[in-house]
Amino acid sequence: MGYENVRFSEGATFLVTGAAGFIGSNLVEAILKLGYQVKGIDNYSTGKKGNVEIFIGNQNYTFIEGDITNLDTCINACEGVDYVLHQAAWGSVPRSIEMPLFYEEVNIKGTLNMMESARQNDVKKFVYASSSSVYGDEPKLPKQEGREGNVLSPYALTKKVDEEYGRLYTKLYGLDTYGLRYFNVFGRRQDPHGAYAAVIPKFIKQLLANEQPTINGDGKQSRDFTYIENVIEANLKACQSSHEAAGQTYNVAFGGREYLIDIYDGLCKALEKDVKPIFGPERAGDIKHSNADISKAKEMLGYDPEWSFEKGIEEAIDWYKSLVNETNNTMGVVKYPGIK
Structure with missing residues (x-):
């Protein structure tokens, strides 16, 4: 289980x-930590410099400040690389509804630039981040690959297009994409x-600051939260x-189902807070329920997740609590523990 015993060839x-x-x-x-060479690339549009600085001084790490919408930058970054883990993208369903052209540029063109660069550099494997949002308005649970509905946001559409390019790059060019x-x-x-922060860290931050969080909708929406x-x-x-x-595409989750209001109540209990939430309008483009069938990933990738929601949320709460500035009880300057 897990990935601690995963091994690649020396010098990968x-x-x-x-x-x-x-x-x-x-x-x-x-x-x-596994002992392999890593190149990182980011333009800091959404990433944090603190997430790069913790690895400065590690002889196995090289960082490139660059933009994936620039093809030459991508080609140079892929030189001498065995495996590409493509995570760069702009997230957030509501923000994509406000900025569809920007999401097209970054999430589709940027991903295509990376696939093409990987192909030209004979990369062995190209693994890229897609999203459960591609299931759109398909109501059946659990969500299963091959049974998708109509996408509900520009963000979801960009991920769907990325998946089609991934399929074609494997079929037409022999690049192994996942x-x-x-x-x-x-x-x-x-x-x-920020306004588009994910719900769990946002709730934790607000509760630690004794603020009243807003839940979009009635709180009865469910998600397969994945550590x-x-x-x-x-x-x-x-x-x-x-x-x-x-x-092909694969669901990456634990395979559970948590209701938002239950998560909120659990966080209040864990943080010893008695703060009633505000219930706001539902967000456009959001799906009501999400739960993953992970059997395909287990069979085809050997994926065997060991971190349940309960186990993960305990770790997450402890990590965010460690960031609290004791003088004003809010999230202060982030100093990440990492590899030196």
């Missing part, structure tokens, strides 16, 4: 795009700030998968 080199972001920086850390449909990932280094360790495992297992598994 990984490129992680979005390396200054939440998922990207966790991938960098995990690969460095699309990972993430289901509501949470954990250390996830940014709790970051499971996502790291899926990426590394995909890099070891066969060519027969390439050109």
Whole structure:
């Protein structure tokens, strides 16, 4: 179980795009701990410099400040790389509704630039972040690959297009691509700030500051919240998968189902807070329920997640509590523990 015993050939080199972001920086850390070479690339549009600086001084790490919408930058970054873990993208369903042209540029053109660069550099495996949002208005649970509905946002559409390019790059050019449909990932280094912050870190931040959080809708929507360790495992297992598994997409989750109001109540209890939430309008483009069938990833990738929601949320709460500035009880300057 997990990824601690995953092994690659000596001198294997990984490129992680979005390396200054939440998922990207966790991938960098995990690969460095396993003893392999890592290149990271980010333009800091959403990533944090603190997520890069913690690895400065590690002889196995090289960071490139660059933009994936620039093809030459991507081609140069892929030089000498065995495995690409493509995480760079702009997230958030509501923000994509406000900025559809920008999402097209970054999430589709940027991903295509990376696939083409990987092809030209004879990269062995190209693993990329997709999203559970591609299931759209398909109501059946659990969500199963091959049974998708109409997408509900520009963000979801960009991920759907990425998946089609991934399929074509395997079929037409022989590049082994693996699309990972993430289901509501949470954990250390996830940014709790901003209007588009993910719900778990945002709730934790507000409760620690004795603020009254807003829940969009009635709180009865459900999600398959997935701890970051499971996502790291899926990426590394995909890099070891066969060519027969390439050109396809895979659900990456734990396979559970948590209701938002229950999560909120649990956080209040864990943090010893008695704060009633505000119930606001539902967000446009959001799906009501999400729960993943992970049997395909288990069979084809050897994915065997060991981090349940309960286990992950305990770790996440402890991590965010460690960031609290004792003088004003809010999230202060982030100093990440990492590899030196």
